[in-house]
Each structure stands twice: as C-alpha cells, then as structure tokens.
Amino acid sequence: MVNLGDVFPNFSAESTQGTIKFHDYLGDSWGILFSHPADYTPVCTTELGRVAKLAPEFTKRNVKLMALSCDSVASHNGWIKDIQAYNNLSGDFPYPIVADENRDLAVSLGMVDPDEKDAAGMPLTCRAAFVVGPDKKLKLSILYPATTGRNFDELLRVVDSLQLTAVKKVATPADWKDGGHCMVIPSISSDEAKTLFPEHKVHTVPSGKSYLRTTPHPK
Known part of the structure; x- marks a missing residue:
C-alpha cells in the first residue's frame, strides 16, 4: 500500500507504448495512474474512452496519464480498437495501458478487488486512481468497486485543487x-x-x- 505523502514506487512495466519506468515517464509532470478490472468489459470501455477524450485537458494541466489492468499488452492493443469505436475516437490512443498479468503492481499498490475474479478465479483490479505530484509523492487516491464507473471530470477538478493548494496558502x-x-x-x-x-x-x-x-x- 502507498499512503498519502509516500514516494510512489518507481515500477517498470510493459505497456501499449513499450517498456515504461514510472518516474522517468512522469519526468517533471504530474501523473494519474488508474486501474480497471479487465479489458473487453463494458464500464471500463466507457471509462478509458472518457479519459481519452479528456486527455487534452489533462495535458493543459501538465498531467500524464496511464491505465493498468491484469491483461496482456496484446489484449490491451486489441481492446483499444473497441474503445475508439464505441467512444468515436480517432488517431493514436493518447496514453499507455500497462500490463500487470502477474498482479505484482495490483497487489503492491492495494488495487485488488477481492469480490471481482476472472474465469480462473484470480482477483481483478479495482477502479483505483492515484494522483502523483512532480515530486513523485502520492497526492490523492480513490478506490471504486468494479460496478461503479468513475467521474473523470472530478479528477480534473481534484488536479486543479491540488495544483493550486501546492503553491498558495x-x-x-x-x-x-x-x-x-x-x-x-x-x-x-x-x-x-x-x-x-x-x-x-x-x-x-x-x-x-x-x-x-x-x-x-x-x-
């Protein structure tokens, strides 16, 4: 588990944009890492599509995005086509989706949903969202169950608040x-x-x- 104020682990993982080392990926930017239970599922398709549409707004705020689930990179790449079709998106997908097939990250970051399991009985990731500052410290975490899709406009609002209160009293x-x-x-x-x-x-x-x-x- 990572607590507020802790330095977020500098994990390395495979993604739809190649191998990513988290701290290097963020650089001097803010970051949002959010997990979803599984590829090719309905609520997740709406969520990742909504984030893709909001990507320019996050970019304006100097925020880099990254999604994660326990599926493979190949699965992510195939599913992206469905996300784009359902959400009327075109062009390159604007952020990487990390593969965590062994659930190493999900377990270490407290992202496992004990009530949601795949066909083999393995637990899936919950709908977690972590906001990480340029100092690589955790600024905010939110956990949702698999049945409840997130409001990513709220994450934009949260980022506005975090960035303001970081420099103003x-x-x-x-x-x-x-x-x-x-x-x-x-x-x-x-x-x-x-x-x-x-x-x-x-x-x-x-x-x-x-x-x-x-x-x-x-x-």
Whole structure:
C-alpha cells in the first residue's frame, strides 16, 4: 500500500507504448495512474474512452496519464480498437495501458478487488486512481468497486485543487471549481491573511471563532 505523502514506487512495466519506468515517464509532470478490472468489459470501455477524450485537458494541466489492468499488452492493443469505436475516437490512443498479468503492481499498490475474479478465479483490479505530484509523492487516491464507473471530470477538478493548494496558502471548499472562492488555511494568522489575501472575508458564526475565511481565487 502507498499512503498519502509516500514516494510512489518507481515500477517498470510493459505497456501499449513499450517498456515504461514510472518516474522517468512522469519526468517533471504530474501523473494519474488508474486501474480497471479487465479489458473487453463494458464500464471500463466507457471509462478509458472518457479519459481519452479528456486527455487534452489533462495535458493543459501538465498531467500524464496511464491505465493498468491484469491483461496482456496484446489484449490491451486489441481492446483499444473497441474503445475508439464505441467512444468515436480517432488517431493514436493518447496514453499507455500497462500490463500487470502477474498482479505484482495490483497487489503492491492495494488495487485488488477481492469480490471481482476472472474465469480462473484470480482477483481483478479495482477502479483505483492515484494522483502523483512532480515530486513523485502520492497526492490523492480513490478506490471504486468494479460496478461503479468513475467521474473523470472530478479528477480534473481534484488536479486543479491540488495544483493550486501546492503553491498558495488556501484550501478548496466543497464542490469548488477552478476560479471559485477558496478558504484561507487555519495556520495563516490574521495579519498574514490581510497581506496575502487583501480581499478575504471573515465569516461570523455562533461560536465566535474566526476560522471561516474566504478569499477570491488567488491567481
């Protein structure tokens, strides 16, 4: 298992774009590694197609993408044609799909779904998503069961928040979207808040505590 703040393992694996060494693949970029239970399955086909359509948005944010399942590279390459056909995609597939036939990565990263098994009774990967920063540390992880497809617009929103809060002394509230008001983090003193966020507002609450401070998006 990899915990938040841990350096993400620098694994080497075969993929649809050749042998990949994870840290080298990321370089100075952010990265998202997401797993799916199996090739040639319905929900996974919608997910990988949606990510392919959103690839330009991730690229704008300096994010590199990588998918993974316990199928072979040959299986991935064949399935990509179905993904493209169903999702009306053309051209080269925009990100690699990693093969993890021995489940080494799935086990080491905690990506195995015990309730989902292949025809041989071997466990499949769950719908995991890991966001890794340019420092190669895990910034966020989300695990979904096989029956629930992911919302990759949410991952774009999460990346916007992570990239903003990495450089500005703010946090993002519930349902925040890029450009929206942010929360001044509690560790910032009142005097410092006035300097850093001259337009910030302190919200009055029954407790009388001044911990709720909002500010326009710090550009």
